[in-house]
Amino acid sequence: MMNTITDKEFTRFQRFIYDAAGITLSPAKKALVCGRLSKRLQAHQLKSYGEYLELLDSGHVADEVQTAVDLLTTNETYFFREPKHFDLLRMLARAAAPRAQPFRVWSAASSSGEECYSIAMVLADCMPTGHWEVVGSDISKRVLQRARRGHYPIERTRHIPADYLKRFCLRGTGEQEGTLLVDRTLRNRVTFAQVNLNEELPGLGQFDVVFLRNVMIYFNGDTKRQVVARVLSTVKPGGHFCIGHSESLNDISTAVQQLAPSIYRKP
Numbered sequence: 223m224m225n226t227i228t229d230k231e232f233t234r235f236q237r238f239i240y241d242a243a244g245i246t247l248s249p250a251k252k253a254l255v256c257g258r259l260s261k262r263l264q265a266h267q268l269k270s271y272g273e274y275l276e277l278l279d280s281g282h283v284a285d286e287v288q289t290a291v292d293l294l295t296t297n298e299t300y301f302f303r304e305p306k307h308f309d310l311l312r313m314l315a316r317a318a319a320p321r322a323q324p325f326r327v328w329s330a331a332s333s334s335g336e337e338c339y340s341i342a343m344v345l346a347d348c349m350p351t352g353h354w355e356v357v358g359s360d361i362s363k364r365v366l367q368r369a370r371r372g373h374y375p376i377e378r379t380r381h382i383p384a385d386y387l388k389r390f391c392l393r394g395t396g397e398q399e400g401t402l403l404v405d406r407t408l409r410n411r412v413t414f415a416q417v418n419l420n421e422e423l424p425g426l427g428q429f430d431v432v433f434l435r436n437v438m439i440y441f442n443g444d445t446k447r448q449v450v451a452r453v454l455s456t457v458k459p460g461g462h463f464c465i466g467h468s469e470s471l472n473d474i475s476t477a478v479q480q481l482a483p484s485i486y487r488k489p
């Protein structure tokens with residue numbers, strides 16, 4: 223029989239993921255927490271979520287906090303999600319192509335890498351000089367492992383334009399039937415790092431474009447303001463900042479000018 227979470231235990235999980243990642247879990251997420259963590263109770267042969275919380279607090283099991291963070295984050299993503307941002311990227315990359323210094327793009331909550339490889343495909347296409355860099359980062363180690371592999375079920379890749387599929391992807395055969403591997407040359411051009419946006423950022427340098435898409439929805443107003451300020455400090459003057467279509471910077475930041483819904487430019 224599946225264990226249930228008491229209200230008190232749920233409050234402790236809310237605090238756990240808020241402290242670890244800045245994520246605010248609404249009471250409606252109780253069943254989700256229950257479902258996602260039930261296998262950890264089994265793995266450690268625990269009888270209740272309270273015992274699991276004790277285990278997390280004790281710090282006795284290496285990596286259990288990371289495992290819980292991995293399970294409590296929502297990693298939904300796909301290639302060329304919200305295509306308007308890739309049209310913008312194409313335009314910016316073509317305009318920057320003749321310059322000598324690299325055109326740098328950061329996918330700041332990259333999940334399993336589809337966003338980074340979509341960016342890399344556009345840059346490889348529009349900047350034949352090869353003077354570009356893509357950095358992907360996420361708090362979840364589990365999705366970063368998938369991102370580095372660059373190996374996806376074929377049904378997740380249907381938005382990749384046909385010519386990019388031919389140029390940058392390998393279709394699996396035999397045992398790999400039904401999968402797609404991003405070509406090694408492109409994979410080698412993308413760097414992944416574990417970054418918690420809710421903490422001081424590591425030195426990633428300055429970027430021409432930053433994608434911070436579909437992650438702010440999990441943060442409360444104060445956390446959004448802090449994360450956006452941190453991330454915007456890495457955007458070059460004149461650089462661009464893209465957020466998810468369902469997100470907004472209203473009451474969050476005035477440091478950038480809005481060019482279109484979900485697209486901003488740093489003066």
Ligand SMILES: C[S@@+](CC[C@H](N)C(=O)[O-])C[C@H]1O[C@@H](n2cnc3c(N)ncnc32)[C@H](O)[C@@H]1O
Binds near residue numbers: 418
């Ligand atoms: C829904 S996915 C969005 C992926 C991609 N940007 C997109 O729009 O398709 C949200 C990602 O944000 C990550 N995330 C959540 N809190 C984070 C934090 N504090 N720091 C870094 N990444 C975080 C999650 O692990 C998850 O992979």
